[in-house]
Amino acid sequence: MSDVLLKVSGVSVSIPTGQGAVHAVDDAAFSINKHEVFSLIGESGSGKSILGQAIMRLLPPNAVFSGKVELGGMEISALSEKEMQKVRGKTVASIAQNPYLAMNPGIRVGTQIAEPMRAHLGMSKEEAKARTCRALKYFDIIPPEVREREYPFQYSGGMLQRAMVAMGTAADPELIIADEPTKGVDVLKKRNIAAIFQKVASDGCAFLLITHDVGFARAMSDRIAVNYCGQIIEIAGRDAFFKEPLHPYSQALLDAVPERGMHPIPGSSPSMIEVPEGCRFHPRCPYKTDRCLTNPPVVKLEGRCVRCWIYA
Amino acid sequence: MLKAENLRCVYTSGLIKTVKKTAVCGVDLEICPGETVAIVGESGCGKSTLAKMLVQQLEPTSGEVFFDGTKLTGMNWKNLRKFMGKIQLIPQNPDDVVDPRWTVERSVAEPFVICGGFSREEISANVAALFEEVGLSAEHRPRYPHELSGGELQRVVIARALTLKPELLVCDEATSMLDVSVQAFIVTMLKEIQKKRGLGLVFITHDLEAAKAVSDRVLVMYAGEIVEEGKDVFDRPLHPYTRALMDAVQYASLEVVLPEDVGPLPDGFSGCSYYKLCRERTEACKESQKLRNVSERLVRCWKAK
Numbered sequence A: 001m002s003d004v005l006l007k008v009s010g011v012s013v014s015i016p017t018g019q020g021a022v023h024a025v026d027d028a029a030f031s032i033n034k035h036e037v038f039s040l041i042g043e044s045g046s047g048k049s050i051l052g053q054a055i056m057r058l059l060p061p062n063a064v065f066s067g068k069v070e071l072g073g074m075e076i077s078a079l080s081e082k083e084m085q086k087v088r089g090k091t092v093a094s095i096a097q098n099p100y101l102a103m104n105p106g107i108r109v110g111t112q113i114a115e116p117m118r119a120h121l122g123m124s125k126e127e128a129k130a131r132t133c134r135a136l137k138y139f140d141i142i143p144p145e146v147r148e149r150e151y152p153f154q155y156s157g158g159m160l161q162r163a164m165v166a167m168g169t170a171a172d173p174e175l176i177i178a179d180e181p182t183k184g185v186d187v188l189k190k191r192n193i194a195a196i197f198q199k200v201a202s203d204g205c206a207f208l209l210i211t212h213d214v215g216f217a218r219a220m221s222d223r224i225a226v227n228y229c230g231q232i233i234e235i236a237g238r239d240a241f242f243k244e245p246l247h248p249y250s251q252a253l254l255d256a257v258p259e260r261g262m263h264p265i266p267g268s269s270p271s272m273i274e275v276p277e278g279c280r281f282h283p284r285c286p287y288k289t290d291r292c293l294t295n296p297p298v299v300k301l302e303g304r305c306v307r308c309w310i311y312a
Numbered sequence B: 001m002l003k004a005e006n007l008r009c010v011y012t013s014g015l016i017k018t019v020k021k022t023a024v025c026g027v028d029l030e031i032c033p034g035e036t037v038a039i040v041g042e043s044g045c046g047k048s049t050l051a052k053m054l055v056q057q058l059e060p061t062s063g064e065v066f067f068d069g070t071k072l073t074g075m076n077w078k079n080l081r082k083f084m085g086k087i088q089l090i091p092q093n094p095d096d097v098v099d100p101r102w103t104v105e106r107s108v109a110e111p112f113v114i115c116g117g118f119s120r121e122e123i124s125a126n127v128a129a130l131f132e133e134v135g136l137s138a139e140h141r142p143r144y145p146h147e148l149s150g151g152e153l154q155r156v157v158i159a160r161a162l163t164l165k166p167e168l169l170v171c172d173e174a175t176s177m178l179d180v181s182v183q184a185f186i187v188t189m190l191k192e193i194q195k196k197r198g199l200g201l202v203f204i205t206h207d208l209e210a211a212k213a214v215s216d217r218v219l220v221m222y223a224g225e226i227v228e229e230g231k232d233v234f235d236r237p238l239h240p241y242t243r244a245l246m247d248a249v250q251y252a253s254l255e256v257v258l259p260e261d262v263g264p265l266p267d268g269f270s271g272c273s274y275y276k277l278c279r280e281r282t283e284a285c286k287e288s289q290k291l292r293n294v295s296e297r298l299v300r301c302w303k304a305k
């Protein structure tokens, strides 16, 4: 299809540590179209942020990457670091999971938000400042003229988070990778974020939305992918997914939401170094049988796919 | 167990032209052993500031905090230290408590070392048990903070807060980076500790469903004040701000319906703090609003009944 913007094929990442290599991403494959909001939900520590970093080429220096990432037909995983720097911020923007690390504590917040506009859109200082103030106002960081001149430590947690969103959406990128954009943000302001994402998406931008906020993912996404222990175990259209999640992990995850009584999934998260053999969910799966000790295939069903023997 | 009276916090910033900003104004609060209190409210309304004042990390501009009848505010550091193990804060930003140059197991062991009286073996056994308690394993212990995922680091901070067996735990968005299953796991674990030894819990959160599921009592804050407090607040919200929060959860429409803009409020406006955004405001709301008792609730709105 021609309107595929991002294509990820066979991406794996492992990171060596003192105890052995962490298999953070295993054989990730998916694509995101223009205008599309693609959400990645799943277990904490299962490799979602690392996958986002792999696409942005911002992995830890010792990480081992393999696979292919294409953006608008260009293979960005093969670019030199210098070429990639141009892509970053202009074509792909990221909203990092930890705003305290992503923001420079010694630079005024306004200057940091304006930076991508100046660097990539060639705006003048005044133009960029005016646009920054508009963005701050939009995210209810008021009064913008004062807030623009403040430093990160003067912001509350949720304000800094919103400032990050303002920065990520500032320079009209084509793809935004947003890692937990709504954490620490109250429900009213979350709607502002939802609204601006939808506006940016309708202008043709695509989103990779990494989130634990199931309600937000449900409200925003066109498609949902679920990650468990380094693997994407299910991809489905939003409505189909919430109507009937197929993978036993997806089912268990949706059962753990507060509305349904906060029941944690029994058993503990698997090691990411010595991953379980066969299906990685088998030690906790209520439906496991002998075949689950061998790798389950990725089964394609109409418009969705799932990595589980039940559907093979 | 913990009692706070009329807590205020004013931040001053700027060297030449000082700017004053009131983050918390006049909060009274009481927490009993074994009780779970949820604090919800707008981002930037002063929840983290309040939390820091409760645990004595930040000196209030005015007001007092008592723990089991002992006044903590104004106490010197030496005496205060005895209480520090009993009251713990899990801060919103994990980087506030873990040293990036230390392995996470060293960060978790630190309170034992400061406290003294533990042998090396005891400490490492305790640390291992704590990691397990928050769902982390031996492979995470010798790593540095930047080598963990957001949610894993958040759990390290939870483990650290539990080291000295606190009697009161203040969790400031402590589960915001955890998936719903791990979040449920952590909450269940804390509730079990609560049952065992009467731990008092304060949950600061934006997740209203979670607040509803875990808490005995809810405090709703707006602009540094408590605007509503009581049980079953979300089933029967009385303050217009609480109602606006509840409506927003539905995502039914993304447009936020705002009332007509009243323009800037006059200097020294002492009326209702929600006046500007309230859809139900009238002339009478320009009077200052006190917390009133309305059918087993405290509400800061004259209209509530």
Ligand SMILES: Nc1ncnc2c1ncn2[C@@H]1O[C@H](COP(=O)(O)OP(=O)(O)OP(=O)(O)O)[C@@H](O)[C@H]1O
Binding pocket: A015, A016, A017, A022, A024, A043, A044, A045, A046, A047, A048, A049, A050, A051, A060, A097, A272, B146, B147, B148, B149, B150, B151, B152, B177, B178, B179
């Ligand atoms: N620099 C690193 N060195 C070694 N291991 C790492 C490093 N960074 C992350 N990891 C490990 O890689 C795995 C995936 O981490 P990642 O940050 O992608 O998780 P995540 O899915 O984003 O989780 P969360 O929802 O908690 O943020 C985790 O097990 C983590 O411990």
Ligand SMILES: Nc1ncnc2c1ncn2[C@@H]1O[C@H](COP(=O)(O)OP(=O)(O)OP(=O)(O)O)[C@@H](O)[C@H]1O
Binding pocket: A153, A154, A155, A156, A157, A158, A159, A184, A185, B011, B012, B013, B021, B022, B023, B042, B043, B044, B045, B046, B047, B048, B049, B050, B092
């Ligand atoms: N160190 C500081 N210096 C100046 N102002 C500050 C400082 N810390 C916080 N503030 C301001 O105080 C107000 C309350 O901040 P606080 O962090 O308590 O909010 P919060 O309710 O925790 O918000 P969030 O839900 O976004 O974390 C904000 O307006 C913030 O900008």
Ligand code: SF4
Binding pocket: A247, A248, A249, A279, A280, A281, A282, A283, A285, A286, A287, A288, A289, A292, A296, A307, A308, A309, A310
């Ligand atoms: S492959 Fe087997 S163990 Fe894995 S999720 Fe499916 S049924 Fe469960």
Ligand code: SF4
Binding pocket: B239, B240, B241, B272, B273, B274, B275, B278, B279, B280, B281, B282, B284, B285, B289, B300, B301, B302, B303
């Ligand atoms: S006092 Fe008036 S302005 Fe304030 S919340 Fe009540 S109705 Fe709204």
Ligand SMILES: [Mg+2]
Binding pocket: A048, A049, A050, A097, A179, B149, B150, B151
């Ligand atoms: Mg992450």
Ligand SMILES: [Mg+2]
Binding pocket: A156, A157, A158, B047, B048, B049, B092, B172
């Ligand atoms: Mg806060």
